[in-house]
Structure formats: structure tokens, C-alpha cells
Amino acid sequence: MKHASDYLYIEPILDCNLRCRYCYLNNDQRGELTEDDVRQFIRRVQTVADISTFSWIGHGEICLWKPWTTLVNELTATHIVQTNGIGLVERLLEVDWLDKMRVRLSVDGLKKHHETNRGAGTFAVMERTLRWLSEMRVKTLVRSLLTPKSVGEAGLFRDWVKGIDASFDVRFTIPFTKKQVDKYRGYGCEFVGPDFGTYDEKAFEKACETAEGLNDDDDTPDTYLALTVNGVYSCCEAQHKIGKIDDDPRLLVERSRECGGCLFLKENECRLE
């Protein structure tokens, strides 16, 4: 179990600008924290922890949260952003120093597969975004969902990304299916997994095994302090709640070491059974 006390995950908005077919979230939820809520929280945490990395994400899409770049410009640190890429270039143009940004972009394979999931016209936006990130020399990791239909093109997809910029990293993930999610419903998770229809699970698993970069460690710790619209957690949004935004930061930092036995880690035999 890897804990990071210098890493702060911030998910200040419940909203998205896409409606992906395989989205694992409840897209009816809406809400956001204010700029001041987040700024004050960061200041309180900084009195008890030395934060070197801020990880920005939306329960949906971070680019929709207006104060985001103001706070990035205020904070001297590394800033990771996990994004679907829609509106990203416009938001990064507001950032003073792009060399402190680390972009993690979700792309679901080549055009046909990406647009089957994310909608018509989204691939061209993604390609323009990747070319801009390359031109601006922004450190970029492309995360790609493998599905029974796209897995056969994983190698071609990697070549396409590397053709844009050989320094871009490409990692593959397997999504949570409805079957897996049903198994975990009892833990209070709100995920809605993708429905791929009928497919050969064994053949899919076998095909995934050959995808270079599958589930590679991307340096994300297992437990860390995470502020979300719904409270404070000890890792990402659907997991182990450890308090409220205005709780004593020292207690929150201490509790952030706790693993709540989340949906993701259960698969890997987390210590809490």
C-alpha cells in the first residue's frame, strides 16, 4: 500500500461536458465547490503537510470548473490534470507556466472506438489537443479504455499516439463492467459500469494481456488526501470518506493513511475484507 502525504487530490465539480456510453458515473448529479472553499482548504492543509503535487479531476470534467486555473497559477507545485480533453487547450492557455502541468488524457482508441463511446466529432478535438500539447511540450500521458471491440487495435492506437509525439506515454485500462459493479454494490459505491452486450470474456481477457502498458503503475499513490464536492476521502471519489471540508486538517491528514477497502483495491485483495 503506497501512501503519499505530499499529494492532494481535488475534485471540485460534479458535472461533465460529455455523455460517454461507458461512463461509470451517475451523470444526473450536479454541484461544485467555490473557489474560496478550495483555496481555504488548501491553505489549512498546507499548515500541516508539504504538498508537492496537486491532482485535479472532475467527477465529470475539471475544465468546467472556472476557478481551476486561477488556483493552479497561485500554487507552486506540480499539477496533474485528468481530463477528457474537451476545452483543455482553452483552459491551459490561462496557465502561466505550462511546465508545471502533467496532462492525463482519456482517449478510447482510434476514431471509430473513441467516438462510439464519446460521441461524434470528439476524436478530431482530441487529435488537435494532442498536437497542441506536443507543440507546447507538455508532459502527457494518454489513458485508453480497452473494450472487447477496441482491444484488437491497441497496438495501432499506441503507434498513432507515438506518431504524434514519441515522448507521450500510453497506458491501457480495463473498465469496470456491470458484473463487477454488481459484486460491489453492497459497499455503497455509485458506479454504473458499461454494458458491452454479449462478448467472450475469456477471449477479451486474453487479448488484454498482450496490450503493452496495461495497468502499468503511473505513480498514483493508493491512499492520499482527497477533497471532493461530497466531503474528504482517503483516495478517489467513490471510496472511503474520512471527514468534511472544514474538519481539523491534522486529523484529515492522519486519516488519509487509512484504506477503506475500495472498489478498485478489493480486486487486488485490499487488507480490509
Ligand code: SF4
Ligand atoms: S468524460 Fe468521463 S465523466 Fe464525462 S461522460 Fe465521459 S466517462 Fe463520464
